[in-house]
Amino acid sequence: xxxxxxxxxxxxxxxxxxxxxxxxxxxxxxxxxxxxxxxxxxxxxxxxxxxxxxxxxxxxxxxxxxxxxxxxxxxxxxxxxxxxxxxxxxxxxxxxxxxxxxxxxxxxxxxxxxxxxxxxxxxxxxxxxxxxxxxxxxxxxxxxx
Amino acid sequence: xxxxxxxxxxxxxxxxxxxxxxxxxxxxxxxxxxxxxxxxxxxxxxxxxxxxxxxxxxxxxxxxxxxxxxxxxxxxxxxxxxxxxxxxxxxxxxxxxxxxxxxxxxxxxxxxxxxxxxxxxxxxxxxxxxxxxxxxxxxxxxxxx
DNA sequence: CAAATATAGTTAGTAAAACAACTATATTTA
DNA sequence: TAAATATAGTTGTTTTACTAACTATATTTG
Numbered sequence: 543x544x545x546x547x548x549x550x551x552x553x554x555x556x557x558x559x560x561x562x563x564x565x566x567x568x569x570x571x572x573x574x575x576x577x578x579x580x581x582x583x584x585x586x587x588x589x590x591x592x593x594x595x596x597x598x599x600x601x602x603x604x605x606x607x608x609x610x611x612x613x614x615x616x617x618x619x620x621x622x623x624x625x626x627x628x629x630x631x632x633x634x635x636x637x638x639x640x641x642x643x644x645x646x647x648x649x650x651x652x653x654x655x656x657x658x659x660x661x662x663x664x665x666x667x668x669x670x671x672x673x674x675x676x677x678x679x680x681x682x683x684x685x686x687x
Numbered sequence: 688x689x690x691x692x693x694x695x696x697x698x699x700x701x702x703x704x705x706x707x708x709x710x711x712x713x714x715x716x717x718x719x720x721x722x723x724x725x726x727x728x729x730x731x732x733x734x735x736x737x738x739x740x741x742x743x744x745x746x747x748x749x750x751x752x753x754x755x756x757x758x759x760x761x762x763x764x765x766x767x768x769x770x771x772x773x774x775x776x777x778x779x780x781x782x783x784x785x786x787x788x789x790x791x792x793x794x795x796x797x798x799x800x801x802x803x804x805x806x807x808x809x810x811x812x813x814x815x816x817x818x819x820x821x822x823x824x825x826x827x828x829x830x831x832x
Numbered sequence: 833c834a835a836a837t838a839t840a841g842t843t844a845g846t847a848a849a850a851c852a853a854c855t856a857t858a859t860t861t862a
Numbered sequence: 863t864a865a866a867t868a869t870a871g872t873t874g875t876t877t878t879a880c881t882a883a884c885t886a887t888a889t890t891t892g
Contacts, residue, residue: 550804558750559823560705566830634840659695662826678704681807685711779870
C-alpha cells in the first residue's frame with residue numbers, strides 16, 4: 543500500500559509547520575519585548591473579544607484542556623493581566639476578567655499580532671485559505687472521538 | 688484590514704489540528720500497549736529507513752532542535768531501542784543505531800502506524816494532499832529565517 | 833432527603849519545545 | 863603553531879500537552 547506511506551507524511555508536515563508558526567510568533571513577541579507567550583495571548587484575546595468567561599469556556603474556545611488552562615490562567619494572574627473572580631452562583635467556578643492592564647496590552651499588541659499572522663500567509667490566496675480550512679477541518683473531524 | 692483578522696484564524700486551525708493528530712496517535716499507541724511516544728517513533732523510523740545517523744542528522748531529519756533530540760535519544764536508550772556508539776573519527780559525536788529490539792519494534796508497529804496515519808486522511812483526495820502540502824510548505828517558507 | 837453522579841477546577845508526573853549557556857572537541861586562520 | 867571560531871552534544875529553565883487522580887460543589891435520581 544504505497545498510499546499509506548505517502549499520506550503518513552502529512553502529519554510530519556503539519557507538525558513541522560505548526561511548530562514553525564508558533565516559534566515565529568514567539569520570537570517576534572520576544573523581539574518586541576512582550577512578556578506573554580502565544581498561548582497566553584490566545585486567552586486574553588478571547589477575553590477581549592467575548593468578555594468575561596469561566597475557565598471551562600476559555601478551555602473550550604482555545605481547544606486546550608483544563609489543567610493547561612489552569613496553568614495559563616495562573617501565569618496571566620501573576621502578571622496581573624487577568625483576575626479570577628468568584629462566581630456568584632457557583633462556588634466551584636471562577637469568572638475570569640481582563641484587568642485594565644490586560645486590556646491595554648491587547649489593544650497595544652493587536653496590530654502587530656495581525657501582521658505576524660499575515661506574514662505566514664504571503665503569496666497565498668483567498669481560495670488557498672478556504673482549501674486549507676476545509677482540509678484541516680476534515681482531518682480534525684476524522685480524528686474526533 | 689478585514690483580511691488580517693481572517694487569516695489570523697489559520698494559525699489556530701493549524702495548531703488545533705496538529706495537536707489533534709498527535710493526540711490521536713498517542714492515544715492509539717497507548718491502546719496498543721506501545722511504550723513509545725509519537726516523537727520517539729519518528730526517530731526510530733528514521734533510523735530504520737536511513738540506517739545509522741548522528742544526533743545532528745536525526746535532529747535535522749525530524750526538524751527538532753538539539754536539546755530535544757538529546758532527550759528523546761536518552762529515553763530511547765533507556766528503553767534499549769537504540770544505542771549511542773562513539774564516532775570513530777570525531778570524539779564529540781555519537782553514532783545512533785537501532786538495537787535488534789528497536790528494529791523488531793519498528794517492524795511490528797509499522798502497519799498499525801500507517802493505518803493510524805491513514806485515518807486522518809479519510810474522505811480526502813490525492814489532489815487535496817498536493818494542495819495541503821503546497822500550502823504548508825508555503826507557510827513554512829514564509830516564516831523561514 | 834440521601835446517595836449517586838456530574839461538573840469546575842487543581843495537583844502531580846512525564847514528555848516535548850524553545851531558548852540560553854555550557855563543555856569538549858575540531859577546524860580554520862593569522 | 864597559537865588563537866579564534868565552529869560544531870556536537872548536554873544541562874537548566876520555562877511553558878505547554880496530556881493523563882490520572884484528586885477536592886469541592888452542584889445536580890440528579892431513587
